[in-house]
Amino acid sequence: MEQHIVSILDIGDVTHNVKFFRLERPAGYSFTPGHATDVSINKPGWEEKKRPFTFTALADKPYLEFTIKRYADHDGVTNQMHGLKPGDELIIRDVWGAIEYKGPGYFIAGGAGITPFIAILRQLHHDSKLEGCKLIFANKTAGDIIYEAELTSMLGNDFINILSEDTGGKYLHGRIDEAFLMKTIPDFNTHFYVCGPDKMIADINGILVKHGADPERVVFEK
Numbered sequence: 001m002e003q004h005i006v007s008i009l010d011i012g013d014v015t016h017n018v019k020f021f022r023l024e025r026p027a028g029y030s031f032t033p034g035h036a037t038d039v040s041i042n043k044p045g046w047e048e049k050k051r052p053f054t055f056t057a058l059a060d061k062p063y064l065e066f067t068i069k070r071y072a073d074h075d076g077v078t079n080q081m082h083g084l085k086p087g088d089e090l091i092i093r094d095v096w097g098a099i100e101y102k103g104p105g106y107f108i109a110g111g112a113g114i115t116p117f118i119a120i121l122r123q124l125h126h127d128s129k130l131e132g133c134k135l136i137f138a139n140k141t142a143g144d145i146i147y148e149a150e151l152t153s154m155l156g157n158d159f160i161n162i163l164s165e166d167t168g169g170k171y172l173h174g175r176i177d178e179a180f181l182m183k184t185i186p187d188f189n190t191h192f193y194v195c196g197p198d199k200m201i202a203d204i205n206g207i208l209v210k211h212g213a214d215p216e217r218v219v220f221e222k
């Protein structure tokens with residue numbers, strides 16, 4: 001198994017509980033937008049506690065980037081990571097993943113499930129190939145929307161936010177359920193990319209296929 005110790009170059013806030021981490025990029029280390037690697041912290045006792053995280057920077061940047069949501073309710077890896085500083089080290093490994101771009105369509109994400117789509121959408125934007133791509137992003141509140149300004153600027157009206165707790169703001173209120181998908185998607189004969197909690201993926205995939213989506217064109221982490 002490939003394994004690299006990499007220094008953290010920069011850390012910044014994305015939302016109240018999400019930070020980006022920019023890292024040294026080992027020579028020859030490459031990834032496909034949407035893919036991930038198993039990451040651990042290079043500190044005593046943490047080296048073998050591996051968690052998967054998705055690369056979010058453009059594939060040709062000189063650094064690697066992760067965008068990581070912290071679970072503060074227990075002292076897991078994400079809680080530790082949010083306490084790291086530039087100069088601290090992570091261990092990264094082989095690149096893996098099932099999510100990659102197959103063609104324009106709907107990207108449907110819940111919370112930190114947006115990360116593979118960040119990488120893909122940034123790459124498409126960079127390559128001027130975003131046309132025909134729409135993003136549906138479910139969160140609890142507007143304060144939870146990861147990279148809200150950047151995604152709004154990239155996608156404009158093709159960025160549809162739905163919030164389960166906030167009401168009365170500029171975004172829709174509710175959940176991504178069958179009625180919402182029926183109203184929002186005029187033609188299910190397209191590509192779909194789905195990422196979020198396991199139950200959300202299973203529920204949405206079921207609805208998409210029920211309404212005519214080709215299961216071969218529904219992309220998700222298996």
Ligand SMILES: Cc1cc2nc3c(=O)[nH]c(=O)nc-3n(C[C@H](O)[C@H](O)[C@H](O)COP(=O)(O)OP(=O)(O)OC[C@H]3O[C@@H](n4cnc5c(N)ncnc54)[C@H](O)[C@@H]3O)c2cc1C
Nearest residue numbers: 036051052053054067068069071074076077078079112115
């Ligand atoms: C392919 C893939 C790519 C991913 N990419 C990203 C990414 O880019 N960014 C990102 O933020 N996440 C990503 N994730 C999710 C990420 O891997 C998890 O958030 C991470 O593993 C959590 O690690 P942890 O050690 O902090 O929490 P874990 O200990 O693994 O716990 C995870 C969940 O269980 C609960 N839990 C576990 N133990 C306890 C306990 N003792 N008390 C209370 N609650 C507990 C936590 O609240 C949390 O909901 C990805 C997942 C996959 C499968």
